[in-house]
Amino acid sequence: MNFSLARTSLIAEADLVGIAGERAVCDPRGVLYFPDLRLLAVSDLHLEKGSSLARRGTLIPPYDTGATLLRLQAVISDYQPSIVISLGDSFHDGGGAQRMHASFRERLEALISGRDWFWVAGNHDPEAPADLPGETVRELAIGSLLFRHEPSKQRVEGEIAGHLHPCARIVQQGRSVRRRCFAGDGGRMIMPAFGAYTGSLNVLDRAYAGLFRLDTLMAYMLGAQRIFAISGSMLRPG
């Protein structure tokens, strides 16, 4: 599939979200795609979280890395980006890349090959992942955008961050729906966690205090087929 095909089949103008003047697609699978830059951002993969917990005696299924890579493979093959940014916490801990099963490592290398691939350092993985191609950076500025793992305390226009694993909750007809989400106010965007075993934290939690302009806060909740854009005033804590 070539790029122009991908563009017409996947992206309608109405689905584009503005961040500091750049236009991006919030994909319901949890990745952010900038068509003008051919750039795909994904955050908090937390690869090898399963084996990380297993080391401490919690033997949860060792299939999380495989599941996460499979989903990543799907979005990359749909968008065919030339730049991929993994926004930090790509591995659940510093030893993750070394523990990774050989078959998974091969799949990951195949994804990286032929693109500019950036590993942004996260708090779980401050060092470059062992023996993997791609460039490790603390943060990355492209155009009016600034990619980093943890959102900064002061307001930065165009900042794209992860780290907080946002989710949002609404209540309708006496029932509650909670979903992972992109959270943005037009100036800054915080991305949902992509990893198969990653949990999430409500955007109304104290951890987000001061990060957004509340009057323009939107949660782009991930649906099965599409994104649901919900205004901040409709969100519920918890």
Next chain:
Amino acid sequence: MTEQPRLAEQNAAVALPEPFIRWFGEKGWSPRAHQIELLAKAQAGQSVLLIAPTGAGKTLAGFLPSLTELANRPKKKPGQARRGIHTLYISPLKALAVDIERNLGKPVEEIGLPVTIETRTGDTPAHKRQRQKLVPPDILLTTPEQLALLIAAGDAKRFFEDLRYVVLDELHSLVTSKRGHLLALGLARLRSFVPGLQTIGLSATVAEPDELRRWLVSQNPPKGSTGRSMAELIVVTGGAKPEISILDSEERVPWAGHSARYATPEIYREIKRHKTTLLFVNTRSQAELLFQELWRVNEDTLPIALHHGSLDVAQRRRVEKAMGENALRAIVATSTLDLGIDWGDVDLVVHVGAPKGASRLAQRIGRANHRMDEPSKAILIPANRFEVLECRAALDANYLGAQDTPPLIDGGLDVLAQHVLGCACGGPFRADDLFEEVRTAAPYVSLDRPTFDRVIDFVATGGYALKNYERYARIRLNKDGFWRVSNPRIAQQYRLNVGTIIEVPALNVRYVQAGSKGAASRGGRVLGKIEEAFLETLTHGDTFMFAGKVLRFEGIRENECFVSNAPGSDAKVPYYGGGKFPLSTYLAEQVRIMLDDPQRWKKLPEQVADWLRFQADKSVLPKRDDLLIETFPRGNRHYLVAYPFEGRLAHQTLGMLLTRRLDRAGARPLGFVATDYALAIWSLGDMGAMFKARKPSLSALFDQDMLGDDLEAWLADSWLLKRTFRNCALISGLIEKRHPGQEKSGRQVTVSTDLIYDVLRSHEPDHILLQATRADAATGLLDVSRLADMLSRIQGRIVHKALEQISPLAVPIMLEIGKMPVHGEADETLLMDAATLVEEAMGPEMAEE
């Protein structure tokens, strides 16, 4: 007393030590026949099951073998090694253990026995537990969880080496759950420590005593052993027949609902007429509502109290104490007061709502006049018309002495996994030995070796096809053929997480000033705990009933829910779909028989009998073994109402499966609702016409094959299965509730079991934990076995009535439509509504910005 002549005969045969005879004499009592009989059998080396109604002196009977043996025991000489535990008493409730300590301590003191009695529960302080390990009491009163912990301790074998008896109280309620599985495995372990161990089971009446008799002793005995495969049985019948009546209300009995609000003034009149009234309801929300309604009419300000499991412990203890002192005139209670705790002089039991099972009714009514020779008095208050039928059936059943305790099910593999790790924590084991030992426990008699080996593999490395975790194994097989814990930290973690009672996530409910933001004013007191799932549906300012008060929801902060007083407001009552217990199979059949027999309607209130006559006129009443299906149009929809009378859980499962099939057949079903009695499905397509044209035929629609692929496909995504998986994951030790030195803090820290479930299901659908989950769901939340029985019963017996309009029998369930949220699949639709709302309010540009 009629017991006297037999007693004299038996007295001669058994050795009741002199101090006991003197004590009975001083009290002016004489030992009851079953007490002496039990003593005789125990002294002959047998394990015994004693089935007796409340008030029959069961507790003393159960301890008599221990007490007489301890009385005859030679005095301990100075310098002689310490003596271990002689008798272990296990009850399902902490409170019951504490109660027994008091009740048993009294005769022990009066007889002057040199016997020490202590409790050990989750509340026992650490220093006392330590001391109990060093200087054990003669009789230890404890719970199944504590037994599991004692077995997982390194010195378990030595600690139990002097054990003679295990007394199991309220056995009928212990054996039907996963706690029962864990306890059965613990007993098997104890028997392997002490081969001559005797058990004494105390139980209320049950349908199948032989199941309990087997449960009490070793099964699959090794070749050449002489052990019997069933415990001896003693049944005490009699006691005075209870006087039970159904409230013949002057008010109109409602069509639907569960509140029984209509009867409040009549209930209040009865409270005034009696000394102490115990009011039982089926759910917490019913308890709250009834309590509120009673105080509304309580002109004489009688002391009426509330007691349910979600209330703060201190508050519950206050109520229990006041009750013991006979300071209360009435207590509204849920199942927390079900079991045999003996408090105060209750002279009337009122049961609000249908009892859902004849045995449960008998148990609850046993609470009035806790003495066998006086009749218990009870009044049943049906909350709606179907409940009138159910109460009538339960009442007839009680007089007939019928019982319907649930059948015992095979032991859970998640429980077995927990036990295997516990055994390893206690010391090295050989797989062959442990397998033989486990199979002596009744719930695990038919466990096969490959499954057992998979459980061991699961405990060791998670049991995954992808062998990635060998180096992180929790237990390892050493060269000597023994499995050992690989790290002492594993044992520490195990001890923190033992048990099978999974608590629904719940938040403390704390008082604050109205309108405060919580953080500013923390000081208020905690009223109890409420499930997270309920609180999630509340929004700031919503009112609800809890702890007997109308409260306003102020917000949630971490693990606390803040509320303020909202007196005089109308509450939004906690939602708790109808009754918690599904209608028992036995009672369901009784209701069907009654419907089929107009002669029996004479015993029903006139308004209810009229309702049935109308039904016979407008439609038809189902025959005893038939399934009646009515179809009719209403508004611009078409309805199907089925009356299987198989309980809410089975109906829910049936509803899920039928809507799938109707959807495939092109009926365009929109939703369904299930009650204990009936199931209603509504659709856009004309189902009546489709059945007439046999496209599909009803017999094809209700074919048993729906339990194959349809069930499998639906289950895959069902929230029910995720919830069940969570329990299995916790019980089996796959994930931990608690880690040493660390409590769960916030969602992002833990791995949600839903995520694990999704990953495991797509990568290894045959994993042993998924097998355990499916088995669990089939017997538990889905009630598949009951549905299967029903589908086979109704083959060729489906009666279809295509009606022009709703029938009288359909009214109650039609009233439920709209009241109950349809679970699970409509989340996306809700999101859609919200998104649309934003678009309407703000225009499409704003909605996307």
